[in-house]
Amino acid sequence: MPEKYGIIGYPLMHSLSPFMHNRYAYYMGQKESYEAFEILPERLSEDIKKLHDESVLGLNVTIPYKQKILNCICDIDECAKKIGAVNTLKYTDAGYVGYNTDAEGLKLSLMEAGISLKDKDVLILGAGGAARAAAYVSSVSGCSSISVLNRTLEKAILLAEDFEADAFDYSSLNKISKPEYIVFQTTSVGMYPDVNAMLPVPESLYSRFSAGIEVIYNPKETAFINSVSKTGAKIINGFSMLVNQALASRLIWHPEQTIPGEIRRKVYNECSDYSWS
Numbered sequence: 691m692p693e694k695y696g697i698i699g700y701p702l703m704h705s706l707s708p709f710m711h712n713r714y715a716y717y718m719g720q721k722e723s724y725e726a727f728e729i730l731p732e733r734l735s736e737d738i739k740k741l742h743d744e745s746v747l748g749l750n751v752t753i754p755y756k757q758k759i760l761n762c763i764c765d766i767d768e769c770a771k772k773i774g775a776v777n778t779l780k781y782t783d784a785g786y787v788g789y790n791t792d793a794e795g796l797k798l799s800l801m802e803a804g805i806s807l808k809d810k811d812v813l814i815l816g817a818g819g820a821a822r823a824a825a826y827v828s829s830v831s832g833c834s835s836i837s838v839l840n841r842t843l844e845k846a847i848l849l850a851e852d853f854e855a856d857a858f859d860y861s862s863l864n865k866i867s868k869p870e871y872i873v874f875q876t877t878s879v880g881m882y883p884d885v886n887a888m889l890p891v892p893e894s895l896y897s898r899f900s901a902g903i904e905v906i907y908n909p910k911e912t913a914f915i916n917s918v919s920k921t922g923a924k925i926i927n928g929f930s931m932l933v934n935q936a937l938a939s940r941l942i943w944h945p946e947q948t949i950p951g952e953i954r955r956k957v958y959n960e961c962s963d964y965s966w967s
């Protein structure tokens with residue numbers, strides 16, 4: 691019997707995870723099945739118990755369950771606790787343990803791009819779950835400062851309190867005053883289908899970006915990436931992070947494995963060519 695894995699969410703129509711994990715398993719020569727389990731909100735705890743009874747060994751967790759799943763797990767990893775969201779579950783006899791691989795995926799992408807956060811000033815656009823992962827990585831990587839810029843100041847302040855950051859909204863752009871920033875774009879602005887939408891970030895601020903990291907992966911080249919690339923700064927696109935957070939899940943499920951760079955590049959290229967239709 692192949693080992694069973696999958697993703698839970700609702701709805702799950704456009705998830706790339708089954709394709710991505712099947713490709714990783716194929717190249718690693720692993721016999722596993724990876725399925726999309728669309729779970730209705732009112733059935734979450736019941737269905738998680740069922741998947742555990744069926745010995746599903748690992749699950750990815752996506753919208754809208756990254757927080758709700760906290761009520762259905764038997765333990766939580768430190769990083770997931772600090773970020774306040776779980777996107778990966780690992781089977782144990784006592785139940786599922788919750789992890790968050792967004793931070794690890796981000797770290798891998800930064801490493802691949804040769805970007806170090808040590809002693810750097812970091813600017814995070816947005817204050818949702820992805821922003822928390824970016825703040826976590828920045829703080830554990832020894833950055834010099836974290837600034838959070840968000841439409842809703844209250845949310846930026848909440849995040850800032852947890853990660854010793856400074857909070858700003860778009861009315862106080864002039865207070866964002868460091869000469870250079872590594873910038874994480876974590877908002878949904880510019881995501882398909884509204885691909886031309888842009889945050890109200892002035893060109894004068896873009897010119898101080900030394901690197902831009904985008905979390906949106908559809909489209910592959912967002913308006914944010916286009917603007918950052920004009921300044922000559924380094925760029926990480928959302929695909930890189932998507933593929934690396936999947937890789938980080940696999941390393942939690944199979945801690946004994948190393949996935950060679952060649953396989954990672956192949957999966958990345960195949961995902962880049964994946965048709966969303």
Ligand code: ATR
Nearest residue numbers: 816817818819820821840841842845876877878879
């Ligand atoms: P995720 O968990 O994926 O990070 P989220 O929690 O929904 O997603 O967060 C989305 C982020 O995009 C938020 O920071 C949101 O800003 P608000 O906190 O003000 O809602 C930001 N966002 C969404 N639409 C936006 C818009 N039109 N302009 C500016 N920011 C926007």
